Amino acid sequence: MQDLRLVGVHDDGEHLLLSGAGGEMFQLPIDEALRAASRSSAKAVSAAAPISMSPRDIQSRIRCGATAAAVAELSGLPLAKVERYEGPVLAEREYVAQQARKVEVASPSPAHDTYRSVFGDNPASLNDMVNHRLSAHGIEPSTVEWDSWRRQDGNWTVAARFETTKDGTSGIGEEPPALWTFSPARKSLQNTNRWAQQLSELEPLDGPVPARRLTAVSDRPFDFETDAEAAAARHSTGPQAVPQSRESDGLLDMLRSRRGQRLGVDEDADDALALLLTHGVPAAHPRPSEVVPEPETRSPESREQQYREPDIRGAAPA
Template identity: 30%
Template sequence: MRELRVVGLEPDAKHVVLADPTTGDKFRIPVDDTLRAASRGDLARLGQIQIETTSSLRPREIQARIRAGASVEQVAEDAGIPVAKVERFAYPVLLERSRAAEMAKLGHPVRPDGPAVQTLLEVVTQAFRARGHSLGAATWDAWRDEDGHWIAQLQWQAGRSTNAAHWRYQPDAHGGTISALDDVAADLVDPDCGRPLRYLTPVYSARDVDDTIEAEAERRAAVVDDTAEIEASPDAEVPADTVAEPEEDTADDTADDAPRTGAARQTVAAVGRDKRGKPALPSWDDVLLGVRSNGRA
């Protein structure tokens, strides 16, 4: 790079005259804001001037977009300038957003019965612990919406899904209040925050159904075998509680007691046997429900 020497100003004082000490060639440059900032060593002003001349966004617009939630990479891509030049103006705004997020953690969630005593950070910590999530892996952020309110965001990874909760933070002398803006945020600050975000319903496959049918068939076969053993045994007796006791009719005459006694004996002998004289087998409903042939449980 060749070095030039300042010779002086032109008569109109709008240009600086420079000369090459080796060849004696003279040059001139305009006296503008860039030259004035360079002569003072004002690097911030030089970067601002460069952005104004090479980008479609002014520094104030860059800061406004970052304050509204945009990232440095997004603004740099939209403006068509390097990320380093955007970071120079984004840094103070990012500090402001980080400070707002820390203040939102200390706010009190608003519930139907009023603001909670616990802070947002304490409530969310309990909810994460109940659901098995790690709050240390979650990220907090904040930005201003179109109405000028601070919006606090909590984002975390659960499996392969990314979850995010948003609250509106209203600062005051007591730490501020937090109002949920979506269902995820409302669930986290709900008193019953231990329940999961999604409810799972068991799904049975065809194999499970086949196993259930096979087990039922085996149980029925076992009942049939037990019944067949009882039927084949000559010493099988009818349980005493299966014998139906005849009801006494006090209105009948004493002369009819003998015929009634004979009929009752025939009834007792017939209980527990079918028409062929064999023990009656219980029905499937009786076996499954635990009900005996006489209707008793």
């Protein structure tokens, strides 16, 4: 095969001029095939250069969710070399997912018969609740694949991947996986999408979230540790300390039993809690029967008459 070199472009602009080793001249038409070949070659030349990565960089990317294949392609390293560093990181991701699955998402309530029929008197972890809810959706819990990866803010995204049934997403409106945001330091979970909400809350499958009867409360969030003790102290002081101490104990017991329970599941229990929290708080507009009349005050003239000294100028001598 004879080698040719590019000399230039023909005056007509439609051909390339080429020369051979012996000085022979050739011309090559500039057609669509040549243009396509030149474009693909330009893309290959302009492709991003491989990124130099240390073992720590490789593990950092895998910890944030990248696959070994993606890191190998980005770094230009052989896949086998990248896989040498992914083992410990994959074990870390699995461990974080296991810790998230142990987080308590619901606790038993005396008035919640549905909860007791499923979990008894034990608190429900995320893993327990997800398994129950998947079964209710007709999905085998053993098919779930759990994973996690680190976010830029230091928290972790926890994912539960599974295959849905034919009509499994009709009432949810999105495809799996279910995603949560997990804080290992606080052992707290937050729903990230609709699937996470469906799988981590005990509620009717097809029914909407029940409407709540609202009670006016303070616009400050209720803190269990601080406000519960303060409420108990308020109820246990004053002339009626003995009967109100029982109410304080009942308030603390109810707050502890409802920890982790979602509002709206048991309206009667919610109303009972609201009644205990607002006990003793005066109403903004009391009923007429509750208004205590102020004591009648004397007029300035009467007070002046009361303290006026007797007039003895016209009195007869004794």
